[in-house]
Amino acid sequence: MKNKVLLGLAAVAMVAFLASCGKAPQAQIDATNAAIEAAKAAEANVYLPAEFAQVQDSLNAVLANIEAKKSKLFKNFSDEKVKLDSTLALANQVAANVGAKKDEVKKEAETLLTDIKAVIEQNTKLFPKLPKGKEGAAVIEQIKSELATVDNSVVEAQGLFDKGAFMDALNKIKAAKEKADGLNTEIKDALTKARIKF
């Protein structure tokens, strides 16, 4: 008789265990969330928006699956644990990739900054040699004003670069570089036309 009682209690315990003992992998969820936040802090949403969105989607899917499992009488989160592991790995990968992408953009911005400074230096040297003909004064004023605008733009771009906003800096420098190159050609053309050596 005693055995029968024990058997009954064991059955109840088993049901209770199956019904409630499968615990949600909260620690993994927290770790994945932290990894996503770290990727965001590294500006993954700016430099690698598609990859970052994929990580977010993946976590949302796992969280929904976990709730779906929690809604059942018997819970088993082993699949979700595996998925959380892969989402965590993906988040870490994106964070690592964003560093590489940022370095790439930073390098491009750095190279352009060096290039544009050289062009500006040449423009500054050539500018005083421009012919001052009858209509030259206003033309010179125009070129002077545009050179000053390029200078300001480079200062702004340098400021963005120093703040770590490499993407914004790059876009600004690209525009300034195009302008500086255009002015360089304009000045050289004017000097060539006036047969002034440079």
Next chain:
Amino acid sequence: MTKGFFKGEVPRHILIISAIAGLITLVGFLLFYPVPSPPVSKMEHARKTLSNARKEGADTYSTTLFTEAIEYYDSAMTNWRSENMRFIYSRDYNKVSFYAGLSSDKAELAAEDSKNTLSELETRLKQKIGALNVLITEINELFTSYPLAYEVRNRISKGKMLLKESEIAFNNRQYLQADRKMTDAETLLTTSFENASSNLKSYFKSYPEWRKWINQTIAESRQDSGYSIIIDKFSRKCVIYFNGIKKYQYNAELGRNWVGDKRVSGDKATPEGMYKIIRKFKSDSTKYYKALLLDYPNNEDTAKFISDIAKGILPVSAKIGGMIEIHGNGGKGVDWTEGCIALTDREMDTVFKIIEIGTPVTIVGSMYNLQHVLNR
């Protein structure tokens, strides 16, 4: 105590059997009683719709709808979590389902809205880039050699740079950034163009009067068989007539603010009007090589100056200025004088030799009308 049955007492084995039966019934109930099921597929649909909306750029181009969709999804998840905390048989997922549906609807709308916004923005930006480049060409053609105010020229340069930045952002499909820069560029360029155009038109408003002065000056030279000088400010020319015929023409340099008439001392403007040479300064009496002094201010200048003070256009403390000369030290290629007309020293030698006191000097904004100047 000995084991046994008392009167009215339920036998122990019956109690145990009943307990086990009860437990089995309970387990059976737990196992087979239908558990409320959450809207898993609806939530999945909401999630996929949101993801699609994000891919369509709704998080950037349809922020309001997209944010609402996200908030509904979050509400669905919060409700789901909260229901899952309750006893399994008393859970109710209706709200979860409701919010999931709303999230899907909003996300679909956001995706559609984003697609439309993007397409409209792309078309609009393309058109605007084209239009602003046309405006820049026009500005270059009209005003590159026109002495615009420093501020206007600066605004044009900034506008050009912003347009370039906008084009780069556009090519990178960063349409919002492109739009912001384009708006700033458009403001700078259109206001500068309007300002410069109205300035140019207003400058040439006095042309009929200038024409009269020019004709009168040439006629006077013809009548007197003498010299007369016309200064064309717009083309920076000093033209010398003898006996009504153009004899010499030199490039002239003017006051830094040469556009418009001189109004007050220190405004660095070159006056407009009909004057005469009243004094000649040799090299030892001027710091500008040689100089011919004009009778500025004449009666008209004085009358206008007094009237401007009376109208409050000029402060009572303003002074009319004077010492407007044709002098040497020119050839710098820029307008640098305080309002005088500068020639090169070599040209000044010739002018100084032939021009006598009393020679008429007429200073005009332009010897030619605006149409002629624009078509040059």
